Amino acid sequence: MIPYGKQEIIQADIDAVVEVLKSDFLTQGPMVPKFEQAVADHVGANHAIAVNSATSALHIACMALGLGQGDWLWTTPVTFVASANCGLYCGAQVDFVDIDPQTYNLCPKALKAKLEQAEKENRLPKVVVAVHLCGQPCNMEAIAALSREYGFKVVEDASHAIGGKYQGEFIGNSRYSDITVFSFHPVKIVTTAEGGMAVTNDDQLAEKLNLLRSHGITRDPALMTREPDGPWYYQQVDLGYNYRMTELQAALGVSQMQRLDDFVARRHELARRYDQLLADLPLTLPWQHPDSYSGLHLYVIRLQLENVTLSHREVFEALREQGIGVNLHYIPVHTQPYYEQMGFKDNDFPQSMAYYCEAISIPMFHGLTDQQQDRVVSVLKEILGKAT
Ligand SMILES: *Cc1c(COP(=O)(O)O)cnc(C)c1O
Secondary structure (H helix, E strand, C coil), rough: CCCCCCCCCCCCHHHHHHHHHHHCCCCCCCHHHHHHHHHHHHHHCCEEEEEEEEHHHHHHHHHHCCCCCCCCCEEEECCCCCCHHHHCCCCEEEECCCCCCCCCECCHHHHHHHHHHHHCCCCCCCCCEEECCCCCCCCCCHHHHHHHHHCCEEEEEECCCCCCCECCCEEECCCCCCEEEEECCCCCCCCCCCCCCEEEEEEHHHHHHHHHHHEECCCCCCHHHCCCCCCCCCEEECCCCCCCHHHHHHHHHHHHHCHHHHHHHHHHHHHHHHHCCCCCEEEEEECCCCCEECCCCEEEECCCCHHCCCCCCHHHHHHHHHHHEEEEECCCHHHHHHHCCCCCCHHCCCCHHHCCCEEEECCCCCCCCCCCHHHHHHHHHHHHHHHC
């Protein structure tokens, strides 16, 4: 089976992890700060806070921004459930904004319309999570303008997008947001096995994130409410979690970060080949905004069902039967049973549902060879050729 995504591990990565195993610190040593610095430097952010997953990063990002009971978090339905669940963790309520049919990202026009309505009903969101689906950045300039007008905070869920650029600058410099979150799950662009990071330019948010990832405990006298009793002293000044990243993970991350530009460049090469090789099929290929350089975590094709006799599901199953490990990103979150019970109906977000009925993620990862890619293309041609 050719998977849709796969980590790229070389000997240098293995050596880096083994080195940590032989060292004094398996956790809370020098590698985590080193990894944080590598990411902050690369994306151009003032602060980076490493945690054990992007889910944890989203949770403490929302907490640091003060999201709580009685508040609303808005995001796109076409994302992994974690982009929405972080609101529920904080006791807030979650709502969604439909996608743009061309970029598949949260649509700024739909956002504006929903904000106008919400203002009248006095239920404006406190936080909007903008997800850069497949690695293509959202229209951040428009979202940031609306955030100033309506007073909400912006979190970029850049789990798909490390190494990508928006308006010529790396995603994560947080020019248009308060906090940006990355994921280092093995299918993502850079991996630490499990892992995530929150980056921000705001000193106070960074301090808060740092506290929340480790029990709300500080050893910094400046953050304490009274004089330390002695050198052993620490204070718990907030209620946090154990969301820390290990040294093993951070060492893998440092090693991987050195090849980030390469990772993204190869993904672009593969995307260009797909663009050419699939051009004549009854498919809508990913559209790239000229303002953006996608991280290209995923390559999503949409079936032009009016020109295909097979159903979406039949095409998907035929691909799997032929050893192509396709996937679907994502089942719209508002249709998940847990969200359905909050009152969401499938057709509340019609563009997201239309996308869901046609989308298939085909293999896209650094180690995918041209030959493997040719096989994906020929299988697709065979299935769709028969079906058109
Ligand atoms: C993978 C992913 C997450 C969660 O990442 P973890 O590191 O597995 O917690 C969140 N949002 C999006 C968009 C993702 O793709």
